[in-house]
Amino acid sequence: xxxxxxxxxxxxxxxxxxxxxxxxxxxxxxxxxxxxxxxxxxxxxxxxxxxxxxxxxxxxxxxxxxxxxxxxxxxxxxxxxxxxxxxxxxxxxxxxxxxxxxxxxxx
Amino acid sequence: xxxxxxxxxxxxxxxxxxxxxxxxxxxxxxxxxxxxxxxxxxxxxxxxxxxxxxxxxxxxxxxxxxxxxxxxxxxxxxxxxxxxxxxxxxxxxxxxxxxxxxxxxxxxxxxxxxxxxxxx
Numbered sequence: 001x002x003x004x005x006x007x008x009x010x011x012x013x014x015x016x017x018x019x020x021x022x023x024x025x026x027x028x029x030x031x032x033x034x035x036x037x038x039x040x041x042x043x044x045x046x047x048x049x050x051x052x053x054x055x056x057x058x059x060x061x062x063x064x065x066x067x068x069x070x071x072x073x074x075x076x077x078x079x080x081x082x083x084x085x086x087x088x089x090x091x092x093x094x095x096x097x098x099x100x101x102x103x104x105x106x107x
Numbered sequence: 108x109x110x111x112x113x114x115x116x117x118x119x120x121x122x123x124x125x126x127x128x129x130x131x132x133x134x135x136x137x138x139x140x141x142x143x144x145x146x147x148x149x150x151x152x153x154x155x156x157x158x159x160x161x162x163x164x165x166x167x168x169x170x171x172x173x174x175x176x177x178x179x180x181x182x183x184x185x186x187x188x189x190x191x192x193x194x195x196x197x198x199x200x201x202x203x204x205x206x207x208x209x210x211x212x213x214x215x216x217x218x219x220x221x222x223x224x225x226x227x
Binding site: 032034036042043044045046049053087089092094095096097098099100101 | 152168202210
């Protein structure tokens with residue numbers, strides 16, 4: 001199975017900040033990488049698919065980049081609603097696997 | 108609009124079985140495969156497998172393949188996940204989800220989750 005590793009595991013930031021979350025795959029996955037946002041008690045929500053394509057309706061302050069084994073989720077100008085846990089997921093091969101999550105907290 | 112609504116939280120004793128439902132609406136049920144994902148406390152999201160809502164084909168993860176069964180009722184637009192021989196480590200939130208664009212592009216609609224607690 002492909003192992004997905006996110007860094008950092010947690011992150012403190014303030015409203016208006018820019019943050020980056022990294023995701024590394026244990027083997028190449030081209031651009032088969034998706035990002036989700038999850039708030040406590042809720043299901044994950046798809047933000048970005050294919051590494052850099054923003055899902056319809058997702059604010060443009062979210063962006064994704066990367067290919068191969070290294071990927072980044074960037075959130076520009078953090079809003080109060082952005083404080084949540086973010087997960088990466090590889091959809092290159094079965095079984096699909098997820099990162100351990102990055103919890104973004106208010107500083 | 109697409110909606111997946113799951114059955115409510117459940118508490119089971121070790122050794123028992125549980126059946127979680129996922130009722131769908133807003134699209135043609137048989138068009139899309141339904142995946143099941145679980146999330147144990149403090150653990151990452153974990154793919155359990157999928158059921159093809161059209162023909163009933165299934166694929167299970169190695170971890171769960173001996174204890175899980177996915178079924179569907181096309182007349183009710185509902186998918187089911189049954190997990191047997193429950194143990195405390197099965198305490199988790201279980202989600203159903205679909206991908207309108209194909210699995211390669213992520214799971215874009217999710218059920219609200221079903222919390223299963225396994226405790227004696």
